[in-house]
Amino acid sequence: MTEQTSLRSSRASNSRKSPRPAASRTSATAAKSGFGKKTIALVYDFDGTLSPRPMQEYTFLPKIGEDPKAFWRECNTVAREQEADPLITYMHLMYKKAKARGVRIDRADLVALGRDVELFPGVEAWFSEIAKYISIRAESHGVALRHYLISSGLVEIIEGTRIRPHFHNVFASEYWFDAYDLPYPKRVISDTGKTQYLFRINKGIENLGQSINEHMPEGERPIPFGNMIYFGDGDTDVPSMAVMRKNGGHAIAVHPPGKSRAKCVDLFRAGRCDFFAPADYTRGSELFRRTTLLIDRILANIRLEEEAWRLRRSVERKGTD
Numbered sequence: 183m184t185e186q187t188s189l190r191s192s193r194a195s196n197s198r199k200s201p202r203p204a205a206s207r208t209s210a211t212a213a214k215s216g217f218g219k220k221t222i223a224l225v226y227d228f229d230g231t232l233s234p235r236p237m238q239e240y241t242f243l244p245k246i247g248e249d250p251k252a253f254w255r256e257c258n259t260v261a262r263e264q265e266a267d268p269l270i271t272y273m274h275l276m277y278k279k280a281k282a283r284g285v286r287i288d289r290a291d292l293v294a295l296g297r298d299v300e301l302f303p304g305v306e307a308w309f310s311e312i313a314k315y316i317s318i319r320a321e322s323h324g325v326a327l328r329h330y331l332i333s334s335g336l337v338e339i340i341e342g343t344r345i346r347p348h349f350h351n352v353f354a355s356e357y358w359f360d361a362y363d364l365p366y367p368k369r370v371i372s373d374t375g376k377t378q379y380l381f382r383i384n385k386g387i388e389n390l391g392q393s394i395n396e397h398m399p400e401g402e403r404p405i406p407f408g409n410m411i412y413f414g415d416g417d418t419d420v421p422s423m424a425v426m427r428k429n430g431g432h433a434i435a436v437h438p439p440g441k442s443r444a445k446c447v448d449l450f451r452a453g454r455c456d457f458f459a460p461a462d463y464t465r466g467s468e469l470f471r472r473t474t475l476l477i478d479r480i481l482a483n484i485r486l487e488e489e490a491w492r493l494r495r496s497v498e499r500k501g502t503d
């Protein structure tokens with residue numbers, strides 16, 4: 183399989199309904215036929231990383247006539263006063279307010295609202311540009327590329343965005359629409375909760391019905407942390423960046439182009455990220471250049487590991503002869 187084919191087939195596997203347990207299958211097949219750890223995973227936060235503002239501000243809040251600043255202020259106050267989880271609080275207040283204003287927003291409406299979410303420059307072309315870069319630079323057959331999203335925002339809104347088809351899988355907060363009078367949180371992804379999904383990618387256990395806690399030796403994990411880069415924009419990404427870096431993975435912090443980079447500098451100084459750059463995803467930008475530098479390193483490491491794997495196999499087969 184050529185790199186091109188492999189990259190294409192990896193992208194073609196996008197489907198929210200059936201997040202394929204491809205990684206585990208790949209690993210099982212690879213164990214028999216070749217070195218299996220050749221999948222590179224780029225993992226993104228959404229709000230502030232791919233999109234300038236929280237996704238609810240483009241969509242849900244205008245629809246119910248709510249001022250974003252006032253809304254988030256109220257969420258924080260309620261969460262503090264009630265000692266409630268801030269994410270559950272925002273998910274609850276959104277629908278409580280919609281109901282109070284007589285606005286009905288069903289799942290399909292939320293998905294449709296996703297079309298209005300703004301993206302940073304270059305985001306839409308980024309996925310194919312990175313794929314192109316890897317297909318030229320891989321120097322090894324069968325390298326695959328996957329993009330993942332891990333967000334505290336809403337699955338439904340992300341589903342409606344133009345870039346959804348580029349993601350192998352999306353892990354985000356989600357509602358149950360038929361549970362109660364008001365939609366009820368089905369899954370809430372907190373800052374620390376995000377790290378669970380990094381391990382799911384690492385272990386190839388993307389079916390959320392399956393437990394992630396069972397021990398899996400490093401050697402059996404289909405996507406080593408060293409093959410992963412996490413993209414985030416702030417304090418809410420600290421647990422994920424810390425998990426990445428402690429496990430040999432990589433992290434890049436971004437800030438809005440032309441605006442303060444103070445938060446990124448904090449993260450960089452604290453060793454949370456390898457690099458930071460303005461959130462300009464255009465080919466040739468600082469972000470592109472720094473990301474591809476890390477990709478070069480990952481590709482070199484894949485070649486090195488593959489060579490060592492071949493040598494080990496030959497030693498096992500032929501012994502000292």
Ligand SMILES: [Mg+2]
Pocket residue numbers: 227228229230231414415416418
């Ligand atoms: Mg963010």
